[in-house]
Amino acid sequence: MGNSKPERLIDENGRRIDGRRPDELRPIKIEVGVLDKSDGSAYVEFGGTKVFAAVFGPREAHPKHLALPDRAILNCRYHMTSFSVEERKPLGMTRREVELSKVIREALETVTFLEEFPRASIDVYIEVIQADGGTRTTGLTAASLALADAGIPMADLIAAVAVGKVDGQLVLDLCDVEDKYGEADMPVAMAPRFNSIVLLQLNGRLTPSEFKKGLALAQKGISEIYKLQQEALKKRFSTSKPLEV
Numbered sequence: 340m341g342n343s344k345p346e347r348l349i350d351e352n353g354r355r356i357d358g359r360r361p362d363e364l365r366p367i368k369i370e371v372g373v374l375d376k377s378d379g380s381a382y383v384e385f386g387g388t389k390v391f392a393a394v395f396g397p398r399e400a401h402p403k404h405l406a407l408p409d410r411a412i413l414n415c416r417y418h419m420t421s422f423s424v425e426e427r428k429p430l431g432m433t434r435r436e437v438e439l440s441k442v443i444r445e446a447l448e449t450v451t452f453l454e455e456f457p458r459a460s461i462d463v464y465i466e467v468i469q470a471d472g473g474t475r476t477t478g479l480t481a482a483s484l485a486l487a488d489a490g491i492p493m494a495d496l497i498a499a500v501a502v503g504k505v506d507g508q509l510v511l512d513l514c515d516v517e518d519k520y521g522e523a524d525m526p527v528a529m530a531p532r533f534n535s536i537v538l539l540q541l542n543g544r545l546t547p548s549e550f551k552k553g554l555a556l557a558q559k560g561i562s563e564i565y566k567l568q569q570e571a572l573k574k575r576f577s578t579s580k581p582l583e584v
């Protein structure tokens with residue numbers, strides 16, 4: 340199996356491999372509070388990319404000597420299940436997963452008020468259930484919702500999406516085939532309330548002018564994602580059981 344290189348990634352009508360226009364996101368599903376055992380959780384789907392995020396904490400840091408006197412430590416683990424991809428994926432954490440865990444943690448740290456919980460730890464788990472491009476951006480989008488669901492004070496949510504260049508055209512929200520066979524892939528994460536970028540990576544080549552246009556395209560996608568995140572959070576808190584007194 341595996342996706343072989345298609346002859347073209349954009350057809351004569353300007354449609355992409357999955358029928359989308361260049362500036363169109365994949366169908367998105369967001370649900371908050373989906374798991375029972377964690378303090379906060381979220382499920383986010385961008386087309387074929389499906390991700391769960393779960394948060395524990397703030398809780399006592401373990402082992403204790405890792406605790407910080409002035410703030411909580413944020414632990415983050417991004418992991419792809421072995422059935423999330425077609426290829427044989429090693430069971431343990433790969434170097435790619437270790438690196439993505441780090442950049443996702445650093446992005447989450449920019450919006451989380453860790454200083455409110457000295458000596459504690461907040462543990463974020465991201466599990467990619469199915470991968471079809473954009474797993475780090477979907478993971479970040481889900482993780483920020485899981486943190487909010489856990490009641491962790493945050494300056495903002497994080498909304499993220501990748502943009503890229505395929506067949507010479509800038510496109511929003513790459514799927515796996517576009518990521519693999521396109522000319523560039525640029526994941527972008529933002530704290531939309533502050534209009535600030537908290538993660539930006541680029542694989543491939545873009546001219547400075549394409550970079551600017553690509554960033555604007557990412558911002559457009561991010562504002563759509565941010566709205567869906569806020570709706571999902573509202574839904575979560577409007578349907579929770581009333582407090583028993």
Ligand code: ADP
Binds near residue numbers: 474
């Ligand atoms: P992202 O998922 O954030 O776009 P990459 O650019 O590293 O991260 O990966 C792009 C896509 O490549 C993934 O979403 C997934 O569909 C595929 N992929 C990543 N790692 C593997 C792997 N070990 N085996 C098969 N496919 C993979």
